[in-house]
Amino acid sequence: MSQLFIPSSPDSSQHDSQKHTSNLSFVASTSQVVHLAESVAAITSVSSQALMILNECGITFYAEYNHILNVQLTIDASLFSSFSLSDGQESQNCPNRELRLGVDLQLVGDALAAAAATTLPRARNGQKGASMAESVMCYIKYYGEGSPLLVEFEDRLMSEVIEFDTFYYEHEYPYDAQPTQNEQASELLVNHERVALEIILKSDVLANLLADLQQLNTQELHLYASNLRPRGKVVATNQLNFLSKGAIGYLKLSYPNAKTMLEKLDTFRLANGSMTETSDSIVTSFNFLPFLRIIKAVRLSSRCKMMKDLSGVFSVQLLCRNTQVSNYPGTLITFNMLEMATGTDDFGQLRNTDINTLFDDEVYQQIKEIDPANDRALDPQEDVIPHIELSHAGPLSYASFKMTGEGQSGSANGTEASTKRRKVNDQIPNHNPDHNADHDNDHDFTTVGGAVEIPLFL
Structure with a gap:
């Protein structure tokens, strides 16, 4: 008791x-x-x-x-x-x-x-105007x-x-003096000597983003942060994307990368026993329901600082200003949480390994419509499906859809149907295995589906 x-x-x-x-x-x-x-x-x-x-x-x-x-x-x-x-x-x-x-x-x-x-x-004595x-x-x-x-x-x-009423609080307070080498460190505190990611951003945009994720019925949240230089560009740009996984699939909400919104995004890696700053991309995953518990504090705050260490602890520090007190430095709210495992599942299969490339714009390929007859790019409005006119209109039946045999090719209807089939076959590209491989690459069609990208605008 x-x-x-x-x-x-x-x-x-x-x-x-x-x-x-x-x-x-x-x-x-x-x-x-x-x-x-x-x-x-x-x-x-x-x-x-x-x-x-x-x-x-x-x-x-x-x-x-x-x-x-x-x-x-x-x-x-x-x-x-x-x-x-x-x-x-x-x-x-x-x-x-x-x-x-x-x-x-x-x-x-x-x-x-x-x-x-x-x-x-509030109004007094039923008056319309409000008092001081x-x-x-x-x-x-x-x-x-x-x-x-x-x-x-x-x-x-x-x-x-x-x-x-006051009582004894049974949980350990992790912010006490750091343990010695023989003692085990707290699992719910960021190790500042092993920080792999550090982000500083505006809280008002983050609050709107979390509200959108909640309306999308997000089940898993994947945070993708990168300060790599995009392909074809000279200057590196910071990217902070929130990937939502829910019943309708994956969706991406992009945080604005303007300096006034995303003030800082630094990544670090372990080298020679110490953390050194580098250019890299980091993905961290969370169960969204526990992560959503920070939304009230985010709405109250003005600035937000996120940190992630090598042991999988993620920290969100929120600074809440009070303009009514001039010399007040602000109220600090700090959340520490464990990220979701991104290794292998119970069957040993890798999971969450392609999250960072799921919405990569550099992976997308422009879809072209190719005319197989002369290998030229067509106007998107041009009809590439051959139009076949039937010589006679008869009742539709299963027999009317059967392919005619070679014995019926001598008849008028059979000859016309064979001619129509040859015209259609002329429009189909050759997929002979002995055909030139370089020519086959011209007929590769790429489709993009299963993911929706939603950019966040102010």
Whole structure:
């Protein structure tokens, strides 16, 4: 049976990873209730329970989903008008003091959203015009182990205090001090020394792209990034394509490669024990439903940074600005997720190996219509199918479609039918195996099908 509160005994080995100080208390206040509500609501899609960390730098929320996705929300202390973390002894200054507690993130987010709704302009006494926005102060208080988390909202009319139960959060916090050589590193953190892909882009375009992928009922998402020089061009161009696999097949959505939209796209490879920058193309694949959990945070953010390491961990860092506070550096939301395996399936067959060439424009070939009689390119509007006029109109039957034998070639109808067949056969190219191979290449017809390309326009 799990314990509701953290035991006060400091020698409990099972709580070593979740450091705490029993005599610490925390008090903070801010008027930026809307930004708090939007930030917390952006990560509730990952999990309803989260680890809340209170320290001198600010407030941090950490949540995890099925050991394949985690999120960290960092709110800087400069967002608050007052921010205090004390232990009752003002003479001692310890910069590493912090409090850790488990909270129901869904309930906290609902309370913040309800308070943020009261700040919106609204009409009074049935008047048509809306009044000025209300100012709501939010106070967050926590008085140590065993006490609830207190969130108080106060405006010019009333004050409301909400108590939230706190509990021990059982998941490990991966952002603690790095493990030693004998310890195993966390599987859901990007190894910055082994980063293979780094991308910086605008979040508003990415949010629209994810919404389109959702409407297309995407099941698997393949992210194709390349900074190679295209064939026939002198300057290399960055390409970022989102390939959707669903019930209707594959579709490609191209992210704009303008410098203002796609600010950075760098690829790296391992050489001599270290990562060196190179020009390459990288494909990473995801199950789309867990990946879609970032869409609320993407809509809230202004810039996005994506990273992928060699171990298959993909990170999405989102910077959320708040224009109402001039000196606020921004709220940082970081998602870490595991990519889908792209090796072999249960039967040993390769899969997802041709994703990068599925929509490659250089593979496409222009389809030409060839007249086999004189090997010349025809006008697309010219009729290349021979027109045969029947000499007589008779009732359609199975016998009328049978090929006449050589014994009937002497009759008038047989002679005319043989002549018609010879004219049609003259239009068919010769596929004799002894025919020149170079001439056969002129009659190769290429068809493109099974994939739809949808470019993304602003």
